[in-house]
Amino acid sequence: MRLKFTKMHGLGNDFVMVDGITQRVKLSPEKVRQIADRHTGIGCDQLLLVEAPRNPDVDFRYRIYNADGSEVENCGNGARCFARFVRDRRLTSKDQILVETAAGILQLKVQEKEQVSVDMGEPVLQPGEIPFQADIQAETYPLEVDGEVYNVGAVSMGNPHAVLLVDDVLKAPVESLGPAIECHPRFPARVNVGFLQIEARDRARLRVFERGVGETRACGTGACAAMVSARLRGLVDEEVQITLPGGTLTIHWPGPGEPVTMTGPTAAVYHGQIVL
Numbered sequence: 001m002r003l004k005f006t007k008m009h010g011l012g013n014d015f016v017m018v019d020g021i022t023q024r025v026k027l028s029p030e031k032v033r034q035i036a037d038r039h040t041g042i043g044c045d046q047l048l049l050v051e052a053p054r055n056p057d058v059d060f061r062y063r064i065y066n067a068d069g070s071e072v073e074n075c076g077n078g079a080r081c082f083a084r085f086v087r088d089r090r091l092t093s094k095d096q097i098l099v100e101t102a103a104g105i106l107q108l109k110v111q112e113k114e115q116v117s118v119d120m121g122e123p124v125l126q127p128g129e130i131p132f133q134a135d136i137q138a139e140t141y142p143l144e145v146d147g148e149v150y151n152v153g154a155v156s157m158g159n160p161h162a163v164l165l166v167d168d169v170l171k172a173p174v175e176s177l178g179p180a181i182e183c184h185p186r187f188p189a190r191v192n193v194g195f196l197q198i199e200a201r202d203r204a205r206l207r208v209f210e211r212g213v214g215e216t217r218a219c220g221t222g223a224c225a226a227m228v229s230a231r232l233r234g235l236v237d238e239e240v241q242i243t244l245p246g247g248t249l250t251i252h253w254p255g256p257g258e259p260v261t262m263t264g265p266t267a268a269v270y271h272g273q274i275v276l
């Protein structure tokens with residue numbers, strides 16, 4: 001199979017974008033891992049596959065695969081790159097795009113200077129739906145890892161996130177605690193793990209150890225989940241600039257019952273073909 005693709009990124013969270021509308025694509029977890037390999041493939045955090053929608057009321061469907069080959073529900077930086085990709089490839093000329101994902105329908109707005117805003121929908125906080133094992137919903141939950149107890153927020157943005165507050169993201173134990181929480185038995189579908197440092201009511205820093213990938217330079221759903229967790233704890237206002245290692249996202253969330261909006265940049269790097 002010869003596959004045409006575009007390499008893109010959102011704040012350094014990098015993607016192989018594949019147009020499954022104008023070419024025939026058959027992907028297995030092995031093929032995704034082969035493409036994502038940074039030494040022997042193209043290299044990416046996620047592969048995003050654009051397809052025709054199944055729901056006639058939306059414009060596209062897009063599917064998300066982590067570098068480990070697992071198919072997942074949502075990807076914030078990927079959603080922004082997806083919007084830019086379908087316009088650059090002239091699959092649509094709309095600047096407001098509705099897209100079906102495994103997490104539901106997202107609404108994307110293409111702005112000036114390659115910025116895209118995404119209505120990420122309402123966060124899910126019910127433990128069973130995240131999924132997270134807890135008897136009742138709470139702002140934070142004590143989570144035991146290797147004999148230590150950490151207070152974590154648990155939020156789904158379509159995909160599951162754990163959020164820990166830290167004093168300094170640069171010193172946060174992302175490489176050790178990230179994988180231990182990612183596979184914690186209380187998160188039966190595994191989890192993305194965010195380490196959040198609040199700097200002011202409108203400014204924060206974040207590092208994310210992503211499920212199925214490892215630490216990435218940015219995670220859009222991770223920034224939304226961090227915002228939700230911080231706001232539920234009363235630590236931030238309704239709009240926050242969240243700076244990740246790859247750059248800054250603007251996240252807006254008035255509060256429970258409201259959708260989260262994420263705004264940030266997109267970048268196209270190159271086009272290519274790979275034979276699999």
Ligand SMILES: N[C@@H](CCC[C@H](N)C(=O)O)C(=O)O
Binds near residue numbers: 078213
């Ligand atoms: N990088 C993404 C999230 C991608 C999926 C995640 N690793 C998961 O397994 O849920 C983002 O920008 O949101």
